[in-house]
Ligand SMILES: [Zn+2]
């Protein structure tokens with residue numbers, strides 16, 4: 001159909017006269033992806049309910065937990081939480097809420113169910129398996145029904161993992177996409193890995209995940225990028241103290257490039273929803289290799305101040321953005337930082353973070369390490385120190401050589 005201005009003079013076979021579609025149209029919605037995003041958002045407003053099951057949190061698994069936290073038919077993520085609405089064990093023909101949780105006890109999964117029933121005290125069940133709990137519940141319900149001569153309950157069809165919601169298809173597709181689950185040796189994958197789960201927590205250059213009240217966080221010991229992890233090769237000086245003519249010229253061109261960056265960076269980047277996590281910074285134009293893209297701006301503070309601030313920010317539930325320059329100094333971009341703090345980590349980055357000295361002040365500049373076409377997301381390698389299982393942060397950069405963990 002054409003607008004009035006472009007309307008053809010006479011009737012034409014090429015022009016539609018109506019937008020009606022006289023056939024069945026299928027719209028493919030990625031429902032599991034939608035559910036995954038609902039499940040991991042701490043401040044979500046939507047309720048995810050399948051039949052008599054209400055989901056609260058999907059949880060996560062650390063590398064050391066993979067071996068023990070699964071059966072052949074289900075994965076048991078620590079922090080998983082759902083409410084099952086089921087028959088009461090105390091009042092015949094009444095239903096109540098069973099709040100199901102998975103936590104860890106001495107390297108093994110611990111299943112806990114709290115029974116919430118109106119006008120009654122909460123009941124608690126604990127067991128190393130979901131069957132251990134639900135067999136007991138179902139048995140008591142069956143007995144109560146028998147006593148009040150109600151219809152018999154067919155207990156053999158009720159499975160603990162199912163009551164927990166762990167075998168529901170949408171949930172299984174999400175648990176099967178949790179980072180590292182391919183190490184669950186005895187588990188029979190039904191859907192295989194899908195890159196559905198974004199990072200469960202906001203990750204920032206201090207390496208500390210933001211602690212969200214509704215999402216379990218495994219980050220207890222924040223750390224900052226070490227001076228040793230910023231490769232010496234990237235460090236250069238702009239003080240102009242080098243002697244050879246070539247170096248002088250090189251230094252001059254670099255310092256003028258830095259001066260230009262002060263006004264030019266706005267033309268280099270734009271902020272948008274990241275393909276990796278949260279917000280990301282993208283190339284606003286084609287960037288040549290070795291271009292100074294943007295400065296990591298913030299307040300330069302000493303270690304002690306950084307540690308104090310980190311605690312304050314944590315208590316305020318803020319995303320912490322800090323970048324270590326050297327052994328004594330840290331750039332704090334949490335409150336005063338520019339958009340450079342939104343550059344995400346990648347295992348195959350297109351930029352490097354370089355510590356440079358300009359007019360005797362240390363600056364951190366994000367520099368392209370290869371040619372970057374317009375519209376590509378900017379990344380650099382955060383180079384976190386290797387951490388033990390307790391402090392692992394999953395990586396979702398999607399690079400072919402992704403290390404799966406950021407530390
Ligand atoms: Zn037109």
Ligand SMILES: [Zn+2]
Nearest residue numbers: 347395397402
């Ligand atoms: Zn990665």
